[in-house]
Amino acid sequence: MTIDRRTLLSSSTLALFASALPWRLDARAPAAAPNLFVGTGGDGHTYPGPSLPFGMVQLGPDTDVERWATCSGYHHGDGSIMGFSHTHLSGTGIGDMLDVLVVPTTGPVTLTPGPLDNPDAGYRQRYSNEIAEPGSYRVTLESGVHAELTTTDRTGWHRYSYPKGPGHVLIDLSHLILDTSDHAPLVDEASLAIDTDGTITGSRRVFRWAKGRRIHFALQCSRRPDRVTFYGDGDAEQPAGTTHVSGKRLKMALHWNDAGAAPILLRCGISGVDVAGARANLAAEAPHWDFDRTLRAARQRWAEALGVVQVEGGSADQRTIMASALYHAQLAPTLFSDVDGRYVGLDGQIHTVPPGGAAYSTYSLWDTYRALHPLLTLIAPARTKSLIDDLIRQTQQSPYGPLVWPLQGKETGTMIGWHGVVPLAEAQAKGIPADYAAAWPAIAKRSFDFKAPEQDNSLAREAYDKLGYVPADQVFESVSRTQEYAYDDWASSHLARAAGASADADRLLKRSGHWRNVIDRDTGFARPRFADGTWWTPYDPVQLGHMPKPWWRDYTEANGWQATFLNQHDIYGRIAHVGGDAAFAAKLDAFFSAPSTLPDNAPPDISGLVGQYAHGNEPDQHAAYLYAYVGQPWKTQAMVRRLCTEMYRNAPDGIIGNDDCGQMSAWFVFSALGFYPVDPVEAAYVFGSPLFERATVRVGTGRTLTIEAPGNRADTPYVTAVSWNGQPWTKSWIDHRTLSSGGTLRFTMSATPNPNFGAARADRPPSFGHSA
The missing domain is CATH 1.20.1610.10 (alpha-1,2-mannosidases domains)
Known part of the structure; x- marks a missing residue:
């Protein structure tokens, strides 16, 4: 049968954000700013997270993966956010992508998101104060974490401001659209590792819509975690001191004893070729830890693109x-x-x-x-x-x-x-x-x-x-x-x-x-x-x-x-x-x-x-x-x-x-x-x-x-x-x-x-x- 699009699915910068956007200051700019939530409800299937024009990274929130309405991973009004993944499809009738899910939160580590109708059953979090603008996204999660996102062409940037006390970031490499598929398992091979310098790398092969596509990533933290926990297939916790895990459904948690002491920044490069490519993309496009600088550059790129x-x-x-x-x-x-x-x-x-x-x-x-x-x-x-x-x-x-x-x-x-x-x-x-x-x-x-x-x-x-x-x-x-x-x-x-x-x-x-x-x-x-x-x-x-x-x-x-x-x-x-x-x-x-x-x-x-x-x-x-x-x-x-x-x-x-x-x-x-x-x-x-x-x-x-x-x-x-x-x-x-x-x-x-x-x-x- 024909591949049918329906069947195959499913803080510190508040002052900066409050200031006028670059295109409002540019004489060449449009008279109105875009509303990035247009299309995120109904059957528009768009997403509100940041990307650069035609960028490789589309970083943003995911609210659900089990409905045709959430082909992009996001649907306005869902009420809870699973986390922030680095790739999304805009407006398609089939779901895929949602690679490298990052979940900033507090409390005990939970390894499954739980159902949409019961956010308390997993790592989902209710949210408030959600704002999306070209090149940026920010939201406050019910754990008290204030999340801010921006991108370069090939890297995703996160800044998380935690409340006082311990906190962690879960990286879920098993996260993906869960609609029907003729291939099982949907991820047939994956790996996660941490280097001696603290760089986290990983890969997976996915059989969702684009059968057998591979994605690779390299991620760094501005503050080294106090400990790291790996989880293999079946959410089996790996022994202390583990630095690498392979399998199909993999996760890891990065723990900070005092996550609220200062904002935690993550920068993540991705590649469709290999981990070396992800590392090179990260090194080339994220040579510093200045989130605001990256944000300004993203806004300027959009000011130019929208000013046409x-x-x-x-x-x-x-x-x-x-x-x-x-x-x-x-x-x-x-x-x-x-x-x-x-x-x-x-x-x-x-x-x-x-x-x-x-x-x-x-x-x-x-x-x-x-x-x-x-x-x-x-x-x-x-x-x-x-x-x-x-x-x-x-x-x-x-x-x-x-x-x-x-x-x-x-x-x-x-x-x-x-x-x-x-x-x-x-x-x-x-x-x-x-x-x-x-x-x-x-x-x-x-x-x-x-x-x-x-x-x-x-x-x-x-x-x-x-x-x-x-x-x-x-x-x-x-x-x-x-x-x-x-x-x-x-x-x-x-x-x-x-x-x-x-x-x-x-x-x-x-x-x-x-x-x-x-x-x-x-x-x-x-x-x-x-x-x-x-x-x-x-x-x-x-x-x-x-x-x-x-x-x-x-x-x-x-x-x-x-x-x-x-x-x-x-x-x-x-x-x-x-x-x-x-x-x-x-x-x-x-x-x-x-x-x-x-x-x-x-x-x-x-x-x-x-x-x-x-x-x-x-x-x-x-x-x-x-x-x-x-x-x-x-x-x-x-x-x-x-x-x-x-x-x-x-x-x-x-x-x-x-x-x-x-x-x-x-x-x-x-x-x-x-x-x-x-x-x-x-x-x-x-x-x-x-x-x-x-x-x-x-x-x-x-x-x-x-x-x-x-x-x-x-x-x-x-x-x-x-x-x-x-x-x-x-x-x-x-x-x-x-x-x-x-x-x-x-x-x-x-x-x-x-x-x-x-x-x-x-x-x-x-x-x-x-x-x-």
């Missing part, structure tokens, strides 16, 4: 949501190479990046190719260059070719398609320099060699090639597969042409039209089709498929309604296929106004319904912008404004679905600015409805994009005119080259629509390389 977009107007909550979305859009992909450039490749081998390069993990590509990567291409082209170089290297190294969902040196193969080709094709189309041809042989193998190794994400490629679609009676999620394989063919055709493989490019371009073969002309819906060419009957677009078993669905995290608008390329071909502009517009109208009912076997990912449109999941997040392609952009404007105001809130449950490594947040950033990349490979942005009166966006060194919408209010969602650098702009879209060059984009807003703006065929967005 500044907005004026809108409500105070909307400005906070914007800053929060920009924050969450810069957490992943995560750094995965050590300071010496080493990283574990998807082939299981250790590689070294070229000087100045970096390797990354946590590529949620089925989600993030749509808006997150295009956003970074616009606001962080240097980061995009680093990511693209890494994607090319890892595409070459992976036994499967184009990346799908790699996590810490393991290709999870999660979701369908091989969408690693999309950020490559997008960056190539937008002028990011890279050796794209180097990735082509691996892409060609995935595209044409049907005997090549495959995972669930790429099943039935041969049938897709021969029949023109994936047959629903042979392979699950066949309709979505056909459409998403076709989109990957579209992206790959660009890379083939860039590599000089013209014949392959033509073949892929033709094959990218296979979406037609699962869109029934008679009904206008995406519909399961069997190997003999017949359609599933009786057809119901609300259902997820023709099979009663919930895992055998014909769509991926969608139903027939939602899959009908999945296509992002060849939109004019799609419009013609169902009868022209009027028919397509009517189908869109029906999509957004149909009853919001779902079958009982619908996954929770399908959320945030407006009619049958589901904003809380990715397949249709471009759909509101499709009205522009039939000359009705005013409908796009109204719906985008509605989605911006109804689907996002300044609250823990303020993201309507999983944030998915920043994709949901990136959608908001784009849409609140006033445009969106319907097809990232097309290198064009379709206008929507800007949310603010003014925004300034740094789009590269020395280039600024200014977006103006004077007098914009909650009751003025409609765009009646647009100008670019003072000249009238009649199109309902703008190309990347123009926008990224910097300038002033000005929207004239109104409470009533202007049906003439963008209606002419010459003014409609391009698609499939063609105008309307």
Whole structure:
């Protein structure tokens, strides 16, 4: 069965913190600070702990590991904290990570956390005074310990202020997400040791989601413990004087007779390569014991990252949501190479990046190719260059070719398609320099060699090639597969042409039209089709498929309604296929106004319904912008404004679905600015409805994009005119080259629509390389 995101889960610085944050003092900074608790409630699956932009370490509190709601390890309102671990996933629908749990507390040593509904039964602690800001987190635990956290790229920093008397820190190397798994034990080997200089090191191999990934750490204490106790499998206490233990479920306790005499600092480096890498990362990034210095540096990094977009107007909550979305859009992909450039490749081998390069993990590509990567291409082209170089290297190294969902040196193969080709094709189309041809042989193998190794994400490629679609009676999620394989063919055709493989490019371009073969002309819906060419009957677009078993669905995290608008390329071909502009517009109208009912076997990912449109999941997040392609952009404007105001809130449950490594947040950033990349490979942005009166966006060194919408209010969602650098702009879209060059984009807003703006065929967005 497909890897489904739901199924696979689960003091001394108070004055400093009270002072104004760096970005509030910087003239380039956003008008509001982000709320790091946005998305930590509901099903947002974000975490509030500190990380640097795209950092390797994501240090933060864990509240539970047994529910889908706690894929990130944290859920707002849980009421107790288990401890602080060094790695977290932001917004994913599957849980993993939570490496190297540190538990500062007092009293007798307790080796298990206990259940969420009974914190007194284990080392869990109730908490108060919880504050999270970019680069920092602090909280007071019921033991009286005041905890403060910050990070560098590869190290986590802790400062614990204990009450007077003894205290200890428990390091739990058995802590991890506890949802179902087909591998037992979940940790099959682990080690803990303490050196003569007091440095604590350890490793473990984990079979959670990224099966067999390894993590290594090196940790130092500012005050040497008075004694250390090791615990082996079964929580067996090891003899006094033990300096090393190995097994599967390991723990150790560091004891101080007078923990409250002075703050206890911990600094911990991690590595995916080996303990030597963790030691080197620690030595390079933590050469001192000045916690406040590290904190200031983290805040400054975030001030620079958040300062790329500044907005004026809108409500105070909307400005906070914007800053929060920009924050969450810069957490992943995560750094995965050590300071010496080493990283574990998807082939299981250790590689070294070229000087100045970096390797990354946590590529949620089925989600993030749509808006997150295009956003970074616009606001962080240097980061995009680093990511693209890494994607090319890892595409070459992976036994499967184009990346799908790699996590810490393991290709999870999660979701369908091989969408690693999309950020490559997008960056190539937008002028990011890279050796794209180097990735082509691996892409060609995935595209044409049907005997090549495959995972669930790429099943039935041969049938897709021969029949023109994936047959629903042979392979699950066949309709979505056909459409998403076709989109990957579209992206790959660009890379083939860039590599000089013209014949392959033509073949892929033709094959990218296979979406037609699962869109029934008679009904206008995406519909399961069997190997003999017949359609599933009786057809119901609300259902997820023709099979009663919930895992055998014909769509991926969608139903027939939602899959009908999945296509992002060849939109004019799609419009013609169902009868022209009027028919397509009517189908869109029906999509957004149909009853919001779902079958009982619908996954929770399908959320945030407006009619049958589901904003809380990715397949249709471009759909509101499709009205522009039939000359009705005013409908796009109204719906985008509605989605911006109804689907996002300044609250823990303020993201309507999983944030998915920043994709949901990136959608908001784009849409609140006033445009969106319907097809990232097309290198064009379709206008929507800007949310603010003014925004300034740094789009590269020395280039600024200014977006103006004077007098914009909650009751003025409609765009009646647009100008670019003072000249009238009649199109309902703008190309990347123009926008990224910097300038002033000005929207004239109104409470009533202007049906003439963008209606002419010459003014409609391009698609499939063609105008309307």
